[in-house]
Amino acid sequence: MQIKILFLFLAFLLVACEKKEPELPVFEEQMLLMGTVINISIYGETEQKSQKVFHDLLKDFKYMHVAWSPQNKGSLKRVNNLLPLQAPFSIGPAVQDMIEKATEISIQSEGLFNPAIGKIINLWGFSSKELPTGPPPDKGLIKKILEQNPQMTDLKTTPLSVVSSNEAVQLDLGAYAKGYGVDKAMEYLKSVGVNNVIINAGGDLRAIGSKGSKPWSIGIRHPRGEGVIAGIEIKGDESIFTSGDYERFYDYQGERYHHILDPRTGYPADQTTSVTVLHENAALADAAATALFIAGPENWQRIAKKMSIDHVMLIDKVGKVYVTAKMEKRLNFVNRQSLDMVVVQ
Amino acid sequence: MINLTSADKVILLMSVLILAALYYFTWSNGESNRYASLYVADEKRYIIDLFEEKILTIDGVQGVSKLEVAEGRIRFIESPCSSHFCIRSGWLNQTIGLIACLPNGINVHFSNKNKTYDAINF
Numbered sequence: 001m002q003i004k005i006l007f008l009f010l011a012f013l014l015v016a017c018e019k020k021e022p023e024l025p026v027f028e029e030q031m032l033l034m035g036t037v038i039n040i041s042i043y044g045e046t047e048q049k050s051q052k053v054f055h056d057l058l059k060d061f062k063y064m065h066v067a068w069s070p071q072n073k074g075s076l077k078r079v080n081n082l083l084p085l086q087a088p089f090s091i092g093p094a095v096q097d098m099i100e101k102a103t104e105i106s107i108q109s110e111g112l113f114n115p116a117i118g119k120i121i122n123l124w125g126f127s128s129k130e131l132p133t134g135p136p137p138d139k140g141l142i143k144k145i146l147e148q149n150p151q152m153t154d155l156k157t158t159p160l161s162v163v164s165s166n167e168a169v170q171l172d173l174g175a176y177a178k179g180y181g182v183d184k185a186m187e188y189l190k191s192v193g194v195n196n197v198i199i200n201a202g203g204d205l206r207a208i209g210s211k212g213s214k215p216w217s218i219g220i221r222h223p224r225g226e227g228v229i230a231g232i233e234i235k236g237d238e239s240i241f242t243s244g245d246y247e248r249f250y251d252y253q254g255e256r257y258h259h260i261l262d263p264r265t266g267y268p269a270d271q272t273t274s275v276t277v278l279h280e281n282a283a284l285a286d287a288a289a290t291a292l293f294i295a296g297p298e299n300w301q302r303i304a305k306k307m308s309i310d311h312v313m314l315i316d317k318v319g320k321v322y323v324t325a326k327m328e329k330r331l332n333f334v335n336r337q338s339l340d341m342v343v344v345q
Numbered sequence: 346m347i348n349l350t351s352a353d354k355v356i357l358l359m360s361v362l363i364l365a366a367l368y369y370f371t372w373s374n375g376e377s378n379r380y381a382s383l384y385v386a387d388e389k390r391y392i393i394d395l396f397e398e399k400i401l402t403i404d405g406v407q408g409v410s411k412l413e414v415a416e417g418r419i420r421f422i423e424s425p426c427s428s429h430f431c432i433r434s435g436w437l438n439q440t441i442g443l444i445a446c447l448p449n450g451i452n453v454h455f456s457n458k459n460k461t462y463d464a465i466n467f
Contacts, residue, residue, distance in 0.1 A: 026463075030452070031387050037445055037452050041463060129448055131428035203443075203467035211463060219442075219462035227438070231462060240466045247467070250428060276466065 024212060029054045033065040034178055035129065036202025043196040043211045053194055057185050064184070067094070068177040070118055070127055070170070079162070080118065080170050083155075088163040096157055102176050103152040105284060108307045109291035114263035116150040118170030123266075126259040127172055131250045136257055142266035174259075179241060179286025182206045186237075186282070203247075204289075206239040206282040220331070223274040223315055229339075230313075230331040232278070239282035243289035244274035262294050271296030271317055278311035278327060285309075297322060301344060380456040381419055381437060383412075392456055395419055405449030412453070424449055 027042040027050035038061060042050045067074040075095045082089045091099070106113050118127075123141055125132035148168035156163050173180075178201050186206050189197050196209030198216055207216045215235065219228035223244050232240065245268070249258035262269040275293040279285040288309045295303040297316040304312050304324070311327040321341040323331070328343045349357070383391040386406050393401070393414060400422070401412040408425030418438060421431040424446045431446035437453055442465040445452035 030384065032384075032447065032450055032452070035447065037443060037447070039443075039454075039464070130426065131430060133427055198464050200464045203465060205464050205466060207464070216463045217461075219465045221465055221467035228462070228465070242466050244467065248430075 026211060027051075027054075031058050031061060033058075033061045034069070034181065034201065036178070038202070039198070039200040041198040041200070042194060043209070045194055045196075049194070053189060053192060056188065057199075060185060060188065061181060064177065064181045068098070068173055068181070070122070070172050071129070076171060076173065083162075083164040083169055083171070084167045086164055086167060088158070088161045090160055091157075091162050093160065096160060096162065098173060098176070098180055099152075099155055099162060099171075100157055101180075101283065102173065102287070103155065105176070105287045105291075105307070106152040109287065109295075109303055110306065111151060111263060112294040112303060113175060113287040113291040114151065115171050115173050115176060116152050116154065116166075116169045117145070117261065117263045117266075118172035119145050119150065119168060120261060120263075120266045121172045121174070122170065124257070124259075124261065126248060126261075127174060131248060132257075133250060133252070135252055136267075146264075146266055175243070175290035176283060176287050178202070178204060179239070179281075179283035182239070182282040204239075204241040204282070204286060206237075207234040208237040210234075220276055220313075222334075224319065228334055230333045232330050232332070237280055238278055239280065239285040240276065240278050241282065241285040241289045242274055242276040243293040245272070246274070260290060260293050269294040269296065271298070273315045273317055273319065275300070275315075276313045276327075277309055278330065279309060288312075378417065378455050378460075381453050382456045383453045384451065386450040393419060393453075403451055405446065405451045407449045410446055410449050410451050419453055420444065421446060424451075 024044055027047065028039065030037055030039045040054055040057060066072045068076050070076050070080055075092055079091060079095060102115050120142060121127050123137035145168050148166060150166050150168040154164055154166035154169050182199050182201055185199050186208065198205055198207040210216060215233040218232050218234060218240055220230050220232065222229040223246055243260055245258040249256055258268045260269050261267065272293045275289045277285045277289045288307050291303055292300040292312060292314060297314060300314050310324055312324050313327050314322045319340065321339050323341060323343055325343055325345050333339065379395060381393045381395055382389055383393055385403060395414055395417045398415045401414065403410050403412065410421060411423035413420055413422045418436040420436045421444060424431050426446055426448040431444060434444045437444045443452060443454045
């Protein structure tokens with residue numbers, strides 16, 4: 001009797017070995033544009049359709065790369081050349097839309113997200129392809145620009161034109177254009193019926209849909225360790241953007257200088273290691289990650305509230321983790337016990 | 346007490362072995378992260394076996410980059426860029442997911458489809 005039960009049990013295990021539903025392959029391609037590697041992952045579409053939409057996106061991102069970088073000979077360069085004239089000039093609808101939305105976000109962030117400080121970013125050399133290597137820029141030059149107080153609110157747009165009232169305003173949309181571009185790319189993908197995608201622009205991403213029966217699973221890199229600090233599963237349509245002091249930096253005479261400049265001082269913000277923001281809109285998540293990084297552990301909650309951002313994880317310069325309750329619920333920490341963490345309601 | 350004949354024992358042992366084999370082939374992911382894809386200027390150039398120790402010399406858009414492959418990992422050890430950020434990034438591992446020398450147009454990531462995460466945010 002017992003031997004029959006044993007064989008029955010083994011037979012049951014054999015039934016449990018039924019092959020799982022075969023997973024469709026994920027189409028993955030990439031492009032080197034906008035100063036980073038942009039990866040496109042598409043699930044559930046034919047190879048032919050995936051290739052077509054990838055090539056369409058490649059064209060779009062190439063356009064954005066040229067148009068929106070202050071270094072390239074595109075729309076933004078032209079805008080920056082004409083702004084100091086302080087007279088109205090024509091702009092394209094895409095640039096106008098970006099300026100208006102970036103201005104709105106800049107106001108919400110109390111000016112901590114400030115794309116109008118292009119002159120200071122240029123002094124540091126962080127917008128060029130190669131990282132700077134020499135000493136930081138002259139303090140007097142930074143001070144002079146700060147005294148002129150360039151702000152996005154110095155720009156006034158009318159349909160298809162813009163005028164600046166501050167000769168110090170030069171635009172650098174580095175903390176915004178990537179997110180904006182990802183949003184535009186996602187709009188296109190949805191319009192052609194591609195609904196299960198990740199667009200990962202150099203580690204900042206927006207994902208929609210799922211990978212069949214499984215949600216897209218994203219790892220958030222530990223800013224100081226080698227691995228992942230936490231994982232998160234995407235629900236529907238969400239963007240995850242992180243600003244970190246480890247992304248673009250250089251060392252000079254034992255000092256580290258990173259690319260996230262505090263528009264109040266003209267120097268790299270020094271209280272934060274990284275900020276991760278989860279939001280459905282990639283452009284807002286992009287700008288918010290920068291603004292909250294600059295706000296630091298003292299002020300990020302106030303700024304997040306003003307920007308209507310409720311999923312945030314901030315890691316300060318000594319490694320203390322601040323996380324909103326909503327974000328904490330979504331994150332699967334790899335080694336939670338090892339973290340000095342504060343959950344903020 | 347169960348009285349097992351020799352034949353019972355053989356059948357039982359075979360059943361257990363078959364089960365183990367079925368479990369492995371049905372559920373396991375096989376050799377995850379054995380291979381990496383190396384791209385130069387957006388074009389996939391090489392599939393690299395990360396368990397074959399070697400130094401790769403790759404012509405990028407600016408010049409020659411050298412990459413070391415060892416023990417299932419790969420890293421930049423020489424590059425013509427000025428920042429050497431690619432070298433400072435260290436080894437490509439399962440969680441980092443991507444290493445790149447953007448000025449030289451070279452990037453490397455895992456080829457397998459059984460990644461721990463579908464993407465890495467950083």
